[in-house]
Amino acid sequence: MTTTPNLRETEHDLAERFESFQAMALKLDMTRGKPCKEQLDLSRGLLEAITSDDYKALDGTDTRNYGGLEGIQEARQLFAEVFGCKADEVIIGGNASLQLMFDTLIRAHVFGVPGGERPWGQESKVKWLCPAPGYDRHFAITEHLGYELIIVPMTGSGPDMDKVEALAMDPAVKGLWVIPKYNNPTGESVSAECVTRLAAMKTGAPDFRIMWDDAYAVHHLGDVGDPVDNILDACQSAGHPNRVIMFASTSKISHAGAGISALAASSANIAWTKKHLSKQTIGPDKVNQLRHARYFKNLNGIENHMKGHAAIMKPKFDAVLQVLEEELGETGLATWTHPNGGYFISLDTPPGHAKNVVKMANDAGVKLTEAGATFPYGKDPDDRNIRLAPSFPSQLEIELAIRVVATCVKLSWARRG
Amino acid sequence: MTTTPNLRETEHDLAERFESFQAMALKLDMTRGKPCKEQLDLSRGLLEAITSDDYKALDGTDTRNYGGLEGIQEARQLFAEVFGCKADEVIIGGNASLQLMFDTLIRAHVFGVPGGERPWGQESKVKWLCPAPGYDRHFAITEHLGYELIIVPMTGSGPDMDKVEALAMDPAVKGLWVIPKYNNPTGESVSAECVTRLAAMKTGAPDFRIMWDDAYAVHHLGDVGDPVDNILDACQSAGHPNRVIMFASTSKISHAGAGISALAASSANIAWTKKHLSKQTIGPDKVNQLRHARYFKNLNGIENHMKGHAAIMKPKFDAVLQVLEEELGETGLATWTHPNGGYFISLDTPPGHAKNVVKMANDAGVKLTEAGATFPYGKDPDDRNIRLAPSFPSQLEIELAIRVVATCVKLSWARRG
Numbered sequence: 096m097t098t099t100p101n102l103r104e105t106e107h108d109l110a111e112r113f114e115s116f117q118a119m120a121l122k123l124d125m126t127r128g129k130p131c132k133e134q135l136d137l138s139r140g141l142l143e144a145i146t147s148d149d150y151k152a153l154d155g156t157d158t159r160n161y162g163g164l165e166g167i168q169e170a171r172q173l174f175a176e177v178f179g180c181k182a183d184e185v186i187i188g189g190n191a192s193l194q195l196m197f198d199t200l201i202r203a204h205v206f207g208v209p210g211g212e213r214p215w216g217q218e219s220k221v222k223w224l225c226p227a228p229g230y231d232r233h234f235a236i237t238e239h240l241g242y243e244l245i246i247v248p249m250t251g252s253g254p255d256m257d258k259v260e261a262l263a264m265d266p267a268v269k270g271l272w273v274i275p276k277y278n279n280p281t282g283e284s285v286s287a288e289c290v291t292r293l294a295a296m297k298t299g300a301p302d303f304r305i306m307w308d309d310a311y312a313v314h315h316l317g318d319v320g321d322p323v324d325n326i327l328d329a330c331q332s333a334g335h336p337n338r339v340i341m342f343a344s345t346s347k348i349s350h351a352g353a354g355i356s357a358l359a360a361s362s363a364n365i366a367w368t369k370k371h372l373s374k375q376t377i378g379p380d381k382v383n384q385l386r387h388a389r390y391f392k393n394l395n396g397i398e399n400h401m402k403g404h405a406a407i408m409k410p411k412f413d414a415v416l417q418v419l420e421e422e423l424g425e426t427g428l429a430t431w432t433h434p435n436g437g438y439f440i441s442l443d444t445p446p447g448h449a450k451n452v453v454k455m456a457n458d459a460g461v462k463l464t465e466a467g468a469t470f471p472y473g474k475d476p477d478d479r480n481i482r483l484a485p486s487f488p489s490q491l492e493i494e495l496a497i498r499v500v501a502t503c504v505k506l507s508w509a510r511r512g
Numbered sequence: 513m514t515t516t517p518n519l520r521e522t523e524h525d526l527a528e529r530f531e532s533f534q535a536m537a538l539k540l541d542m543t544r545g546k547p548c549k550e551q552l553d554l555s556r557g558l559l560e561a562i563t564s565d566d567y568k569a570l571d572g573t574d575t576r577n578y579g580g581l582e583g584i585q586e587a588r589q590l591f592a593e594v595f596g597c598k599a600d601e602v603i604i605g606g607n608a609s610l611q612l613m614f615d616t617l618i619r620a621h622v623f624g625v626p627g628g629e630r631p632w633g634q635e636s637k638v639k640w641l642c643p644a645p646g647y648d649r650h651f652a653i654t655e656h657l658g659y660e661l662i663i664v665p666m667t668g669s670g671p672d673m674d675k676v677e678a679l680a681m682d683p684a685v686k687g688l689w690v691i692p693k694y695n696n697p698t699g700e701s702v703s704a705e706c707v708t709r710l711a712a713m714k715t716g717a718p719d720f721r722i723m724w725d726d727a728y729a730v731h732h733l734g735d736v737g738d739p740v741d742n743i744l745d746a747c748q749s750a751g752h753p754n755r756v757i758m759f760a761s762t763s764k765i766s767h768a769g770a771g772i773s774a775l776a777a778s779s780a781n782i783a784w785t786k787k788h789l790s791k792q793t794i795g796p797d798k799v800n801q802l803r804h805a806r807y808f809k810n811l812n813g814i815e816n817h818m819k820g821h822a823a824i825m826k827p828k829f830d831a832v833l834q835v836l837e838e839e840l841g842e843t844g845l846a847t848w849t850h851p852n853g854g855y856f857i858s859l860d861t862p863p864g865h866a867k868n869v870v871k872m873a874n875d876a877g878v879k880l881t882e883a884g885a886t887f888p889y890g891k892d893p894d895d896r897n898i899r900l901a902p903s904f905p906s907q908l909e910i911e912l913a914i915r916v917v918a919t920c921v922k923l924s925w926a927r928r929g
Contacts, residue, residue, distance in 0.1 A: 127578070129577060129578050129579075130577065132574065135574065135576045135577060136564075138564075138576075139564040140564060141564070142562055142563055142564050142567070142799070143560075143563060143564060145559050146559055146560060147553075147555075147556040147557060147558070147559050147560060150559070157549065157552065158769065158770065159552045159555075159767035159768065159769060159770055160546060160547065160552060160767070160768045160769055161544070161546050161763070161768040161769050162546075162769065163769070189606045189607065189797065190606070190796065190797040191793045191794060191795075193792065193793055193794060194792050194793045197791060197792040197793070198792070201618055201622065204622060205618065205621065205622060205633065205657070206656075216622065216633065232791075232794075235791050236791055236792075239623075239788075239791045240622070346578075350576035350577070350799060351576065351577045351578040352575065352576060352577055352578050352579065352580070352794070352795055352796075352797060352798050352799070353575065353576055353797045353798065353799035353800065371656075374614060374649075374652050374653055374656045375610065375611050375614040375615070375653075376607075376608040376610055376611045376614070377608060377610060377649075377769070378608075378769055379607065379769075380606065380607040380769060380770045380797070380800070381769050381770065382559070382767060382769070382770035383770065383797070383800070
């Protein structure tokens with residue numbers, strides 16, 4: 096904020112408007128990046144893609160039976176296209192990529208990773224880099240494991256690499272979270288320079304890991320998506336082939352709770368994953384893998400399908416942006432992101448106002464993601480970031496909800512400055 | 513073996529017979545408890561139980577979307593009937609109960625359990641009781657965590673409780689594995705006395721856990737199954753409500769690789785599980801849960817369905833038993849089990865012969881579960897136990913395979929005594 100925020104409306108006007116919202120007894124929820132019914136309906140036919148008479152994978156595997164730890168070939172191939180890697184660098188998981196990430200870190204914690212001297216849980220101290228604003232469930236996993244979470248600012252084109260490089264020299268720093276494309280919640284994508292530097296940088300820990308959550312790999316709002324360089328190739332080229340593990344899922348492509356997930360990594364990381372996975376399970380749900388492989392066929396099939404999502408999501412994002420512009424555009428009170436994809440718009444209020452705004456909005460019947468959630472430990476040091484999740488509500492609900500939020504921002508400023 | 517084994521055939525005859533089997537270039541596999549195609553086909557219609565137009569749970573939940581950590585109500589109710597407990601004591605998991613068990617032990621290892629003083633991974637030493645012969649994948653999990661595995665003999669009606677009670681006084685002993693019904697591989701079920709003593713016994717560790725894998729809860733070969741008392745109730749009555757965690761799945765009811773799993777436990781254990789599970793996943797695949805709840809409806813529906821499995825399995829078990837009797841019945845060379853359910857027949861050769869028999873059978877084209885696999889660390893101290901898994905091959909293949917095995921037992925004895 097370089098200029099002093101300037102309100103056109105008086106506190107009295109804003110308070111009256113707030114009360115009129117309250118009188119509407121709204122029940123609007125913009126807390127989570129949850130697809131709406133129309134998005135789930137886009138995968139009409141998925142549930143019929145396998146029948147009791149037609150359940151065999153291309154290689155003849157009866158997908159109903161046990162086995163196949165790494166997933167069926169056509170599902171691995173499908174995700175290989177998404178990741179831009181080879182099918183044998185992919186392992187297909189269950190319905191949640193979050194579980195693949197949690198389990199990967201648990202394995203590192205209990206058993207250690209290739210190139211490490213001991214399990215991370217046996218280190219006297221583990222630190223973890225958390226580019227923020229970021230994804231609360233990421234931070235929660237590393238917090239749950241007792242790691243010290245260190246905030247790294249986002250730049251608009253990925254994490255601040257000067258900071259990452261400096262912090263990574265500490266041998267206690269074992270890795271970082273990255274959402275490379277359309278970061279949750281800032282919507283930014285990592286630059287080519289960021290990928291190169293992440294792959295090439297020196298790290299104090301020999302077993303440093305980048306948890307590369309490509310949750311929005313194909314989730315563009317327009318025709319052309321943000322380009323992101325291939326980090327697996329970059330790490331290989333830089334002589335650190337085991338540094339990165341990539342994750343993705345169909346959660347926001349097909350059915351949020353009943354999709355399939357995948358990870359991709361170097362052959363050493365894949366062998367390591369399989370070694371531990373083989374103790375945990377006999378194999379994944381291959382029927383659901385076949386369902387997805389048949390339904391989407393290939394990356395082109397997914398990309399075509401995603402145009403349907405964009406057609407639903409774009410007007411919702413536009414509604415948020417338009418109301419924010421109308422309400423806050425000339426006030427200088429707030430800034431917000433204009434992402435090319437993903438699930439979120441990130442709103443920055445004046446410092447010290449986010450918690451109050453979220454509370455006020457809640458009092459007016461608009462539930463927002465908890466203020467602070469986008470930072471480690473749920474604590475936004477500037478108390479300014481609010482994550483807006485427009486996917487689930489209808490466009491009309493969104494317009495109303497964002498008007499409430501904007502009014503709260505202005506009223507909070509008018510009252511507390 | 514109280515009498516000296518007595519062969520009717522000469523070594524020369526047996527060797528000739530063995531060579532004639534070899535000449536057949538057989539490729540028979542009796543290694544794993546894997547359902548055959550006909551068993552999987554019994555669930556015809558399961559894959560059509562949910563359609564793109566009909567995916568809502570009874571309470572209106574859109575099963576395709578995120579959420580519902582503990583599973584949908586009708587799936588919890590279905591497994592509550594299987595376990596004999598309340599629906600809110602049940603959590604529904606993914607496609608593999610093995611994963612529920614692995615994850616439960618990982619949570620105990622990294623975070624500790626209710627009633628414990630510290631995570632098990634922070635104990636200087638953890639020991640684990642392994643009733644044996646038992647399930648190799650159970651033993652593998654606790655071995656993988658670095659626990660010292662202690663063999664407890666099976667009695668024909670569950671683990672030797674005198675030994676369990678004595679060993680459990682050691683505070684380093686944190687728990688034991690139990691397959692209460694139709695134990696893998698011995699087929700025995702635990703007695704009422706065993707359940708009572710497990711629930712009531714004093715343990716050195718305040719956070720002792722019974723991993724109660726009810727994998728074959730409804731998997732009877734005849735009309736009436738072995739009765740097993742409710743251990744959750746027994747533990748509650750004995751003042752140790754948190755001692756047991758029960759596991760089950762539909763893996764050998766519906767589709768082996770694409771079923772649903774469940775655990776049941778006290779409210780404290782359920783709350784503990786959910787606390788950690790909430791960091792690992794947003795929720796399970798509810799579409800597959802609804803598929804199963806709709807298809808089976810209730811315990812009665814499952815029990816009727818299991819009659820179809822029994823009709824396929826019983827003749828296969830009978831074939832094994834008949835050939836064993838014909839070939840080995842009067843020799844006094846071997847003993848074997850006559851289970852009322854489950855997936856296995858357990859064959860005991862003379863001590864020191866199991867490895868040799870498995871190797872010879874393999875040389876004649878019959879793959880058996882690795883000798884020793886039914887004991888911790890894969891080491892049968894008497895080298896006598898062989899697990900026979902008759903579910904997957906056809907009846908004709910089984911008869912041939914068992915004839916090969918029996919010939920190997922006799923030839924091994926004739927040659928090495």
